[in-house]
Amino acid sequence: MDVSNILDPLNDAQRAAVSAAAGTRLVLAGAGSGKTRVLVHRIAWLIKVEQVPPWSLLAVTFTNKAAREMRTRIEEMLDHPVGGMWVGTFHGLAHRFLRAHWQDAGLPQHFQILDGDDQFRLIRRILKALELDESNWPPRQVQSFINKQKDEGLRPDHLDTAGDFYLQKMTTLYREYEQARTRGGLLDFADLLLCAHELLRDRKDILHHYQTRFSHILVDEFQDTNAIQYAWLRLLSGSNDNLFAVGDDDQSIYGWRGARVENIQLFQRDYPQAQLVRLEQNYRSTGTILKAANALIAHNPTRLGKNLWTEDGEGEPIRHYAAFNEVDEARFVVERIRGLTTEQGYRRSECAILYRTTAQSRLFEEALINRQIPYRVYGGLRFFERAEIRDTLAYLRLLNNPDDDGAFERVINTPTRGIGERTLELLREQARGAQVSLWQAALDTIAAVALGPRATTALARFVDLIRQQTAATAELDLAETTTSVIKAAELADFYLKAKDGKGQDRVENLDQLVETAGRFRLELEDTQTDPLGAFLAHAALEAGEAQADPFEDGVQLMTLHSAKGLEFPIVFLVGLEEGLFPHSMSAEDPARLEEERRLCYVGMTRAMHQLFVTHAETRRLYGREGYPMASRFLREVPPELMEEVRGGGVSRPAAAAANPFGSAPAAKAVETGGFRLGQRVLHPKFGEGVVLSAEGQGAQARIQINFKEVGAKWLVLAYARLEAVG
Ligand code: ATP
Ligand code: MG
16 A cells, blocks of 8 residues: 555554554644644544544644645545545534534534624623613623633523622623523524533443544644534544544634633543654744744743754744834835745735734735735734724715715715615616716705605704705814714714624724824825725726735735734734733733744744844824834844844834834844945835835845836845945
């Protein structure tokens, strides 16, 4: 039997793990050491060599995407499809299991899943029914209380509430929630796991069936399992001695969602026979990136400890850019991506921008759009596609042009002002008949008193609002106009009252829109006469065109949490500022700070060839201008691994250019070949230009020139043949 394609691409330690005899194993190893690869190859090995039928295999991955990739890889190696294998996330597998056993679990056949938003809404309804004040019982808090209990496997009856008023009330709410949920035939995410667990626990016959069926259970990213997931695994494996778990305690980043890194220690206690496998060679990153990541994570006091090495060369230094502000940060990143893709041959999809919070994506999106570089944002809507942004823009569109029917339809009853579908239908008919816009039809209908008094008043109020705002904002700039409209239409209130739990986010996005509008005005040419029109066109184009379709080669944008398990040749880790990363919510709590550091470790270890880290010296966040300190994580990386990148476009005040590391030793100086930033130079081929920035020393020293004729280019200083002009 030829197993070379399964074993050859592995090192000795990996090969031993892949081809090991049955038995419980824990592969505990650092980032990029091939844990996922080992898992995938082990499955192929089991099917091909051990003749394990695919339906006897259960494999747990962290995302559905990872599950699909795993299946594809296995089928490639085996050269045939593998039906019947259970591969998926914990939630996906539990769902599959419960669908098969809905009767045993006492569920309706077509039970539905209650997602986070639905859950939040249901909780608010319950609070209202119980006449509890939301300010005393914040629905978010109730929601996380309930989910936390479920993640620990606790139903309301398990809770000991003796004497504790708060706990009593919460438990009552939990109980009410459970009743409402059950009446509706619904399961929330935590229920999927909990019900699946309870069914196995309480029904020996079913448990026996699955214990017999699954001869091998494999788990990736084991460090992020929660209590109930671990309990579920233990039941399924029983005394079969067949668990194969891989993980890295340094990459546990879901503690805030109930994951328990202690499960790694528990595992070793619960399975004393388990063989511990260590993998120490990293195949992903350069020596420099790895050293930096190792140094960073060494600052966490509570870790199992391990070291990673690579055969790869040192590679390039980690480049650090202290941006003047958040706009400059985005400009720098996008400029670099342009250089890497047009001059160094990287594909756009090989470049990833990783950030701590979703709100950070917007500026990068804007900068990419300005440069006409396609991109993809993982998880979450693009900024200009968000409902609240579209609503506000619709108002602005009506100010710009009241005959804009799309905008009219969008906001005529947003916020709700008692204009129903019937009124709207009437307006549509009227407009069609008279060949006029909806706006005109509304004016005509009011004049003709063609509607009942309530509808007429409501419609008249809307018309007045638009007219009044048009007049009131005539002399205002874009940002002020946007603020004025948001206020007059009472949009913030509307979103905060909406029972979808996204109110606060939406209001923050409105603030961001105001900032965007303000900036847009600043960027306008003097010749621009219609700023509002230009801004709206800009927004419309941004919402549609520039987004890369899934098959187009686009820059990858995502949060650090969603980057887990992935790898990219080029990584930009942005927003490394105290308060943002580490996040302000974690600053006080040592355990959460450690989790933030692990998150940073995850981010750095995604990088294969080059890692860029950036922070901004001033940042507008949640509508306020701040002067954040550089993140402590930057200081925790040895300075000799880092190189400062300077300059580029935005002039910075002298004070802001000071060493961001405070007392830390400065990084290596940058060679500029005697040229100053801003100096005019002449190149034999590209002609005249201005020095934008410079980086590196010796053979790696490079200089960026903005040429009049051909635009910005990076040149290797040693070969640049530049002459100073003037
Ligand atoms: P993470 O902790 O980030 O999930 P991991 O330990 O799961 O990382 P993998 O993603 O499996 O690591 O592997 C990292 C990279 O190294 C992948 O590109 C993988 O293909 C490659 N790799 C792993 N083992 C080897 C090997 N023996 N030879 C060559 N390349 C390897
Ligand atoms: Mg992995």
